[in-house]
Amino acid sequence: MSSWNRTGPVVVEVDGSAENLRVIDYASAEALRVGAELVLVASYSAHSPSAPATPGYAPKTPAELADAALRTAVAHVRHRDGYATELLAVAEEGSRLRVLAHAARNARMLVVARSPKRGPQRLVHTQADLTLAARAGCPVVVVPLSWRPSLLDRKVAVGIDGTPLSSEALEFAFGQAAGREGVLVVVHAGLPAERPFADEDPECSWISRADYLLSESLDPWTSRFPTVKVTRFLSSRPPAAALVHESAEVGLVVVGSHGGPLPIDPVARRSVAAMTCPVAIVPHHVTGTGRTAGRVKSAVPTH
Known part of the structure; x- marks a missing residue:
């Protein structure tokens, strides 16, 4: 009999968007409920196109944007839960699938956002979540961006x-x-x-x-x-x-x-x-x- 009720951390994807904070809230509440470490993970591509250069402005690199998103997420969790939850923030270069699957290899669950897209595009994104669950080897919880505790x-x-x-x-x-x-x-x-x-x-x-x-x-x-x-x-x-x-x-x-x-x-x-x-x-x-x-x-x- 296999065990899916693991004792590892709760891992959550961080993408830097305002809507993503609700997904982080879900993961933070889950980690707090079971007394687990919360791991915040942001993936980025070093080859992402940069914004057009303007006088006096130096665009941030993808790595810097990922770090900034993680700092915002950490501050959000600390404001919500104080220091009741142990936190780890990780920014890693690579595809979303590879980075998240690697980060969740020993996790009790991986938490991601549901795509805001509709119709066939959402089905495509959902197929990616199914593939992510198979690669990660742990349950993947897909959270609607409208989620609130109830x-x-x-x-x-x-x-x-x-x-x-x-x-x-x-x-x-x-x-x-x-x-x-x-x-x-x-x-x-x-x-x-x-x-x-x-x-x-x-x-x-x-x-x-x-x-x-x-x-x-x-x-x-x-x-x-x-x-x-x-x-x-x-x-x-x-x-x-x-x-x-x-x-x-x-x-x-x-x-x-x-x-x-x-x-x-x-x-x-x-x-x-x-x-x-x-x-x-x-x-x-x-x-x-x-x-x-x-x-x-x-x-x-x-x-």
Whole structure:
């Protein structure tokens, strides 16, 4: 059984924008809640184009801009939390993917901002976040730029489909719900592809099988996290639609995603792009056993 509830730092991306400060607030609150170090990371390219030179003005280099963004972020966290949180600020040259994945290699989570773009452009950015989660090897929490603390933060939702893809997501979701002393909503959605037997009522048959699947999936975690109150939510909607609907009622949604160098996961991609709350992408690393189990037909298709 793998462990996604790690004891490492909380790592957050810093990009220097005013909106990014809310993402830093989320990461800072998470680090403070669990007593973890907060690592602020800014990536930059040494080959970024410089602003046109004007008399008496020397444009800052990309490295200087990254350092300035980090100083602003550190001051913001200190103003918010004082010295209750241990801080580390890192500026590193390289691509966003490489720098963040390297910084988060021992992290309990990596926190990034959701793209403000809409439509296909947001889907492209979301695919980059899925790839980042696979490369980083830890959960990546994507935070909307409109995020603010609320009472809903105590509620966590997780989507499961009964395949090994759900195992790490379930463990992370239970750990988050336990740490928040809140409620975990377990979402199972999508009608099965196979047809019921002739003497079965289609709806009752699906509900019975879905309930059995949930019981089998939850048993290891309910015994490990006995204080977490679990609510089951069955929906005939497509999985992505059910998760997006639930995101309006919780403070965090957890989704499992395929690992590998280029994870292809349409359900996770559509879910993350449309969420109205922070969403944790938990990568599933396939083992030899997992490859075999993954071939078993599931009640909820994930790709």
